[in-house]
Amino acid sequence: MQKEITIKTNKKYEIVDITNEIEDIVKDVKEGNVTIYVPHATAAIIINENYDPNVRSDILNALSKLIPEGIWEHDKIDNNGAAHIKAAILGPSETVPIKNGKLLLGTWQSIALVELDGPRSRKIIVSVR
Ligand code: ZN
Numbered sequence: 001m002q003k004e005i006t007i008k009t010n011k012k013y014e015i016v017d018i019t020n021e022i023e024d025i026v027k028d029v030k031e032g033n034v035t036i037y038v039p040h041a042t043a044a045i046i047i048n049e050n051y052d053p054n055v056r057s058d059i060l061n062a063l064s065k066l067i068p069e070g071i072w073e074h075d076k077i078d079n080n081g082a083a084h085i086k087a088a089i090l091g092p093s094e095t096v097p098i099k100n101g102k103l104l105l106g107t108w109q110s111i112a113l114v115e116l117d118g119p120r121s122r123k124i125i126v127s128v129r
Contacts, residue, residue, distance in 0.1 A: 002128070005025075005123075008119070009118035009119045010119050011118055013064075013118070014115040015059065015060065016114075017050045018111055019105070022111055022126060026128055030099075030101070034127065037124070037126075038123070042116045043092075043116060044086070044113075044114040045090075045124075047110070048109065049108045070082075086114075090114055094111060
């Protein structure tokens with residue numbers, strides 16, 4: 001089974017929890033894996049904590065400290081070299097096992113879209129097998 005969801009982001013940098021959307025897609029799956037994939041070069045998928053919102057801002061701040069803006073060759077093209085590098089480090093997908101319609105995430109884990117060059121409309125492809 002494969003489904004596509006669209007998330008509209010509101011900021012240049014943003015971490016959007018999409019766990020509920022993915023849980024809804026897998027609710028009738030007895031056993032398998034779900035892969036959550038963004039077909040974009042300046043966005044990423046991560047699994048991390050959503051309970052303390054500071055974790056999300058810490059992740060975005062750490063990326064900004066590691067990868068400054070405005071110093072990359074690609075900036076001559078469309079001024080978003082840093083966004084491409086951050087997306088490459090985080091990666092475009094995550095895979096989670098499913099058991100009896102539930103994602104086997106840890107207590108503090110959630111699935112999130114990371115916007116690195118928003119605001120934009122982002123497509124997410126969700127494949128279950
Ligand atoms: Zn670019």
